Amino acid sequence: MRPDGANCLIFGGGGFIGSHLADELLSLDCNVTIFDKLNFSRRNIEHITADVRIIEGDFNNQVDLENSLAGIDYVFHLVSSTLPANSNENPVYDAETNLLSSLNLFRECVERGVKKLVFLSSGGTVYGIPESVPITEDHPSRPVCSYGIIKKTIEDYLYLFNYLHSLNYVVFRLSNPYGERQNPFASQGAIPVFLNRIMKGEQITVWGDGSVVRDYIYIKDAVKALASSLSHETTHRIFNLSAGSGYSLNELLAVMKEVTGRNDMNVKYEPARNFDVPVSILDNSRIRKELKWKPETSLRDGLIATCNYLKSLND
Ligand SMILES: NC(=O)c1ccc[n+]([C@@H]2O[C@H](COP(=O)([O-])OP(=O)(O)OC[C@H]3O[C@@H](n4cnc5c(N)ncnc54)[C@H](O)[C@@H]3O)[C@@H](O)[C@H]2O)c1
Structure with missing residues (x-):
């Protein structure tokens, strides 16, 4: 099934991954809204500004979040205020800007009846120090940086929002795009x-x-997987997204x-x-099987x- 005409909102759509995802969703005839910071650089999306709706706002502002979601079917959450390398410097900031705002988003998605929320997690940090490779989704999760802890906690809250409120979601644990x-x-x-x-x-x-x-994955392959989650209902909700080598x-x-x-x-x-x-x-057998996706581009x-x-x- 193709997701033609689906109304998709990408939080962080002006960034590296979000702008490629916008390209991919447009190629599938989706209606794309990009949500990014006030006065964000248009460089990544200058070739598609006529084809997308743009909302400037702050992911940490509840009113901006609420206003952006009117009429939206699918939400892609690609915002992060920290990086693995700097997140331990201020875990309070990390939690406030990434975890609390994500919870506001999930609550609002439930209110609005959003069909699915896609969250971009981190395969490089949620597992912590690998006990075995390739790392499967069932590998223990013991992050050694705040960034990984917050990503994992957001995943756990998604599970809770699904359990309590039937919020439909899928998580991608991305390797190195x-x-x-x-x-x-x-x-x-x-x-x-x-x-x-x-x-x-x-x-x-x-x-x-x-x-x-x-494990390096070419960005145009990665966003195909994110977009394909619109047209597949899967047994699992958490997927490694990687080259697998x-x-x-x-x-x-x-x-x-x-x-x-x-x-x-x-x-x-x-x-x-x-x-x-x-x-x-990261082992990618699960995503290959359930989303019928595989990496196509050689290094x-x-x-x-x-x-x-x-x-x-x-x-
Ligand atoms: N790049 C990687 O190696 C990698 C690996 C795994 C997961 N991820 C995750 O993928 C997502 C996207 O990463 P990216 O590499 O495209 O980053 P990026 O910095 O290029 O894009 C993120 C976008 O989010 C926007 N943004 C940040 N804070 C915002 C706020 N408060 N309000 C509105 N917009 C805001 C930024 O302006 C930026 O355009 C992040 O969640 C990141 O954690 C990235």
């Missing part, structure tokens, strides 16, 4: 940061010996060398950081697309 529009100057996402520096002939820093393994940083750098053609890569190895787990690979092709985007930024 990369691709066009990811900020090459942010502290999250090694791929655009490394690629951008390699392309400019600048030094890159690797923490540890480069053996740390991560891992690359070490050194392997990643080798592919980057090939796609950029830079044989003069300047890599500096620094002592490992204690919060980097050695291997994180090489995804990196080429990312390079082309970064070139366009630097031109």
